[in-house]
Amino acid sequence: MNRLLVSMLSSLILLNSCAGNGQQAKPTPRPLYATVKLDSAQLINDLQFLSSPALEGRLVGTEGNKQARNYIAARFDSLQLAAPDSGRFQSFPARNKATGVNVLGIIKGSQYPDQYYVLSAHYDHLGKKGDKIYTGADDNASGTAALLAMAAWFKQHPPKHSIIFATFDAEEGGLMGSKYFAENPSVAISNIVFNLNMDMVSRNDKNEIYASGTFHYPFLSKYIDSIRPLTSVTVSLGHDDASKGASDDWTSQSDHFAFHKKNIPFIYFGVEDHPDYHQPTDSFEKVNKHFYYQVCNMIAATAVLIDDQQQLK
Numbered sequence: 671m672n673r674l675l676v677s678m679l680s681s682l683i684l685l686n687s688c689a690g691n692g693q694q695a696k697p698t699p700r701p702l703y704a705t706v707k708l709d710s711a712q713l714i715n716d717l718q719f720l721s722s723p724a725l726e727g728r729l730v731g732t733e734g735n736k737q738a739r740n741y742i743a744a745r746f747d748s749l750q751l752a753a754p755d756s757g758r759f760q761s762f763p764a765r766n767k768a769t770g771v772n773v774l775g776i777i778k779g780s781q782y783p784d785q786y787y788v789l790s791a792h793y794d795h796l797g798k799k800g801d802k803i804y805t806g807a808d809d810n811a812s813g814t815a816a817l818l819a820m821a822a823w824f825k826q827h828p829p830k831h832s833i834i835f836a837t838f839d840a841e842e843g844g845l846m847g848s849k850y851f852a853e854n855p856s857v858a859i860s861n862i863v864f865n866l867n868m869d870m871v872s873r874n875d876k877n878e879i880y881a882s883g884t885f886h887y888p889f890l891s892k893y894i895d896s897i898r899p900l901t902s903v904t905v906s907l908g909h910d911d912a913s914k915g916a917s918d919d920w921t922s923q924s925d926h927f928a929f930h931k932k933n934i935p936f937i938y939f940g941v942e943d944h945p946d947y948h949q950p951t952d953s954f955e956k957v958n959k960h961f962y963y964q965v966c967n968m969i970a971a972t973a974v975l976i977d978d979q980q981q982l983k
Contacts, residue, residue, distance in 0.1 A: 683685045684746065693713065698735030702827065703896075703974040703975055704899070706974055707967060708822070708966050708970055709822060713815055713818075713962075713963065714784070714815075715957060716814070716815035716818050717807065717812060719741060721795065721806060721844055721954045723803045723805055725737050725738055725805075727795045727796050727797035727803050727805060728793060728797070728806065728811075730764045730765075730770050730794045730842075731768025731770070731792065732797060734797070735839070736888075739771050739837075739839070742814065742837050743772045743773050743820050746773065746835070749775070751825070751835065752776045752777070752778065753776070754774050754805060754857075755856070758774060759771050759773060760773075760774060760850070760856070762839075762847065762866060764840040764844075764846050764847075765840070765843060765844060765846070768840075770839035770840035770850070771839050772838050772839055772847045772848055772850070773836075773837045773839075774836055774856060775821060775835040776833070776848045776856070779828075779832040780829070780830055781831075782832070783831075783916055784832070784861055785831045786832045786834055786861050786862045786863065787863065787865070787973070788833075788864070789817055789865075790817070790836040790837070790865060790867045791816065791836075791837055791838070791868045791869065791925075792837070792839065792840075792846065792925055793810065793814045793838070794839050794840055794842055795809060795810070795842060796948060797923075804948070804950050805852070805950070805954065806952055807872065807952050807953050807954045808871075808873055808944070808947075809869065809870045809948065810841070810868070810869050812868075812872035812873075813868035813869060816966045816969060817837060819966055827974075828893065830977050830978065833977075834857070834869060845925055845928060847925070848925035848928040848929075849928050852931070862934055863934065863982060864976065865926050865929035865934055865935070865937075866937050866976075867925050867926035867937070868938075868940070869924040869925070870940045870941050870947075871940060871955045871962065871965050871966070872943065872962040873956060873957055873958045874941040875944070876904070877902070877961060878903070878905075878941070879903055879906070879908070879940065879965050880905075880906050880908055880909050880920075880938075880940060881894045881937050881938070881939055881940055882910045882937070882939075882940065883935070883937045884907050885910040886921070886935075886936075887936070889935075889982070890937055890967060893937075893975050894907065894972065897972050897975065901960065901964055901965075902964055903965055903968055903972075909942075910938075924940065926938045937972070
């Protein structure tokens with residue numbers, strides 16, 4: 671048979687099949703978690719305010735800490751996040767006779783309203799020592815601003831599970847806000863099924879951030895594997911195995927620990943310590959804005975992906 675004729679006929683058949691009734695095959699839509707784009711301008715504005723020297727390091731019990739707390743509450747209010755039945759603020763006794771205050775907001779789930787995820791970050795820092803202000807841009811204004819950006823995104827894209835957005839106080843020197851919350855939760859502790867915690871997420875010279883917790887809860891690693899192709903940031907697992915030494919194990923180093931002690935699965939996102947950790951030089955100016963934005967989108971995508979599951983397993 672004439673091969674040229676066969677080729678022409680094949681081409682006509684293909685064109686007709688593609689043009690059937692004037693319609694073309696629609697591309698497969700990307701999953702929601704792959705489309706997450708946070709508001710970068712608001713994210714940076716929140717970070718800049720929370721790490722401002724005017725707040726004098728946000729030490730628990732100080733006026734600067736109160737300003738940060740009220741700012742977070744106002745942002746929750748502007749997003750119309752519901753408050754728990756017990757109120758937006760959760761007060762508790764902290765060290766040195768100070769009163770710590772957690773700030774809480776809730777978005778109810780559309781499909782599993784009685785199953786709660788807690789997205790958390792601490793907003794306090796070390797305060798002022800002499801004339802030196804420990805502004806704590808990375809630790810942990812970065813995590814708090816990321817949480818606010820994620821709250822805004824979920825408000826526009828309602829989650830399947832209910833989400834408690836928890837900004838904890840008095841993390842520095844005792845993890846006291848998260849401990850109090852775990853013992854006095856806004857909902858039944860049995861209804862809290864997952865914690866995603868953020869603490870120091872805005873700078874790393876190796877373009878790397880760790881997702882810690884999969885040693886304890888190996889099933890969570892598959893979600894990290896699904897997110898890795900979507901980000902330019904290197905997402906590593908680790909810092910959660912006590913057999914490698916206490917200094918390498920972050921299990922008890924931030925607010926996720928209170929949930930872990932209640933057998934609630936967690937992922938903790940954070941960078942390794944840098945020279946400005948717990949120094950006055952941990953400032954807004956040193957934040958890697960591009961890295962930070964990519965990290966925040968990645969963490970939000972992880973939360974969206976996990977929320978898409980009927981149950982974690």
